[in-house]
Amino acid sequence: GGAVAPGEAAAAAPQHPEDPALSAAHDALDAGDLGGAIQAYRNVLAEQPGNTEATLGLAQAELLKRIEGLDLQAVRAAAAADPKDVEAQLKAADLDLVGGHVEDAFGRLVTTVGRTAGEDRDTARLRLLELFEVIGPEDPRVVAARTALARVLF
Incomplete structure (x- = not known):
């Protein structure tokens, strides 16, 4: 018998209705289509700027890309070889x-922010904030x- 007991199918589904745009992003991510996932997460955030799931997903997809x-x-x-080479540190x-190696990643960028100035410092700081989103x-x-970042900035 292929009958499903009432309530059984519903229990397997998430409790909140899944946003189709988020579903598309997750599907793209699962398929390894990082470009597609990034675009899909951006679409969600364009409509719902505060969507934490999309913010996290976008940060992860961009990192993987x-x-x-x-x-x-x-x-x-x-x-x-070059502690001041911001691109290499990123x-x-x-x-x-x-x-x-989460602490290593954060520590490296905090140190880079402390070692650099101007645009390089901004680049390193913004990447660190992006990685915070991932975690x-x-x-x-x-x-x-x-x-630690506050200490090196001020």
């Missing part, structure tokens, strides 16, 4: 974060890194 095709060893070597932080503002590692 940035590390596509990066060579871990080469990136680490470049970052170690790439290394991205790879750290994806590799689960989530409530995470104690984000809270600690925010404090």
Whole structure:
């Protein structure tokens, strides 16, 4: 018998109706279509700027897009060779974060912000804020890194 008991199908579904635009973004992400996912999350945020799920999804998709095709060893070597090379530090932080080395990623960017000035400093600071989105503002590692960032900025 292929009959489904009443209530059984409903229990499997999420409690809140899924936003079709968010579904499209998740599907694109699952399929590995990062460009499509980024666009879909941006579409959601254009209509609902405060959508936390879309903000998080966009930050994650953009992070994954940035590390596509990066060579871990080469990136680490470049970052170690020139601590003031902001691009190299950003790439290394991205790879750290994806590799689960959250504190390393945050620490690297906080240090970079402390070492740089002007546009470079802004670039590093904005990337750090983006990575905070990926982890989530409530995470104690984000809270600690925010404090460290405030110390180097002021």
